Amino acid sequence: MKLRTKIQLFSSIFILILIILVNTSIYLLFYKVSVNGEVEQLQERTATIVSTLNEHPEIPVKDLLDAYVPAEGMIRFIDKDGEPLNELTRRNKYRSLPGEFSAKGKQEVIKSETGEDIAVITQPIIWQDGNIVTIQVSNHLLELQKTMRVLLYAVIIASIIILIPTVIAGSVLSVFLLKPINKLIQTMKENKTLGNWKKTELDGRSKDELYQMEATFNEMIDHLKDNFQKQEQFVSNASHELKTPIAIVKSYAQLLERRGLERPEVFHEAVGAIDSEADRMQKLVEQMLLLAKNQSEEDHTTINLVNLCRKSISTFTGAYDRAITLINEQENVMIYANEEQIRQVVYILISNALKYSDDEIRVSVGQDGHQAILEIEDFGQGIRPDDQAKVFERFYRVDKARSRETGGTGLGLSIAKTIVEAHEGTISVSSAYGEGSIFTVKLPIEE
Numbered sequence: 001m002k003l004r005t006k007i008q009l010f011s012s013i014f015i016l017i018l019i020i021l022v023n024t025s026i027y028l029l030f031y032k033v034s035v036n037g038e039v040e041q042l043q044e045r046t047a048t049i050v051s052t053l054n055e056h057p058e059i060p061v062k063d064l065l066d067a068y069v070p071a072e073g074m075i076r077f078i079d080k081d082g083e084p085l086n087e088l089t090r091r092n093k094y095r096s097l098p099g100e101f102s103a104k105g106k107q108e109v110i111k112s113e114t115g116e117d118i119a120v121i122t123q124p125i126i127w128q129d130g131n132i133v134t135i136q137v138s139n140h141l142l143e144l145q146k147t148m149r150v151l152l153y154a155v156i157i158a159s160i161i162i163l164i165p166t167v168i169a170g171s172v173l174s175v176f177l178l179k180p181i182n183k184l185i186q187t188m189k190e191n192k193t194l195g196n197w198k199k200t201e202l203d204g205r206s207k208d209e210l211y212q213m214e215a216t217f218n219e220m221i222d223h224l225k226d227n228f229q230k231q232e233q234f235v236s237n238a239s240h241e242l243k244t245p246i247a248i249v250k251s252y253a254q255l256l257e258r259r260g261l262e263r264p265e266v267f268h269e270a271v272g273a274i275d276s277e278a279d280r281m282q283k284l285v286e287q288m289l290l291l292a293k294n295q296s297e298e299d300h301t302t303i304n305l306v307n308l309c310r311k312s313i314s315t316f317t318g319a320y321d322r323a324i325t326l327i328n329e330q331e332n333v334m335i336y337a338n339e340e341q342i343r344q345v346v347y348i349l350i351s352n353a354l355k356y357s358d359d360e361i362r363v364s365v366g367q368d369g370h371q372a373i374l375e376i377e378d379f380g381q382g383i384r385p386d387d388q389a390k391v392f393e394r395f396y397r398v399d400k401a402r403s404r405e406t407g408g409t410g411l412g413l414s415i416a417k418t419i420v421e422a423h424e425g426t427i428s429v430s431s432a433y434g435e436g437s438i439f440t441v442k443l444p445i446e447e
Helices: 003-055 061-068 092-096 142-194 209-241 243-260 264-292 305-320 339-355 400-406 412-422
Strands: 073-078 084-089 106-111 117-126 132-140 300-304 324-328 334-338 361-368 371-378 426-432 436-444
Touching (some): 003 061, 003 132, 003 142, 061 073, 061 084, 300 305, 300 339, 305 361, 305 371, 334 339, 334 436, 339 361, 339 436, 412 426
Parallel strands (some): 324 361
Antiparallel strands (some): 073 084, 106 117, 426 436
């Protein structure tokens, strides 16, 4: 069953039940009030009859009470033996009403054999001969039944009149609710069939739950698109960059097969080259996987950038026995970031400086307003102006021959840029060719 049908069915049934309950309550309440009114009127008539009998005992009962006989009822007197002493009625069919002697007064509404409501007042009185008899005054509520029949027709018609616009309103409501959902379904089908990354339009929409659902869908599309593009980029980068080392490994393997057993020098050269290219491929794959990972704020913590740089410098100094100087104006420069990713940026920039310079490396950490400033300065060969705008591109190498010698993949600076931008920061380079380079990272400080 479609959602639209469910909405219409539910709203219609709900309103129908509500209408039935309300109209039934109104009907029964009106019936009860009307019956009580009829019984009270009959009780007053009975009291008047008794009073008239007491005031005029000399007048024959028939002559005295003829004017008091209900048009649709009867006046009956019953002795102690249950025998009727006198019956006054305008229609003989009303004589079939059962009656019995009763020493107690009562009032009730009973049903006749034909289903008519009959109001009956029973009361003990003193008869003309001094004995106690029962007076029974009854009235068939025919007018009330007609009124109730008209009321029944009225509530049925009113229910239908109310139910029709309810069905229409349910249909309109279902269209209103399902229009954005159908639009969303159509967008999903187009994305699936055509391979698009289409999103839904949200301009001019009230920010209700449907708006939130579509906004979440758009965010999901952006997330999927980003992941898909990263996967495509990873595959493209891997196929492009791994092609050369694989070809080299294959060539040396073929060389080993042909001459490796006869010439030991060729064997050692081939094994060394294969090992070197394998290491390079391993490093390349690790860096590409890092680029393909999503940046998340789940692991962000408060970091002292000065301490992080100090520890990183200590690691490089012990490994490479190079002069790396830390320059800091203050001991605490606090940022809110992923510590491992920021350390990766520092490692990439220091490692890059070590590869392209044999002199001292300077690391400066400071603060400018609401930004933390990290600068890595080397005094190497520098970067030409035409190359400075391209150094953060994937697989771009300023000096391809030297990069080969140092084991570079051309991904380091691209990774650093990706991490910094994910932390809402910037990275840039300024360089004078032949004099050295300064890489500058700016990150927002923790407020």
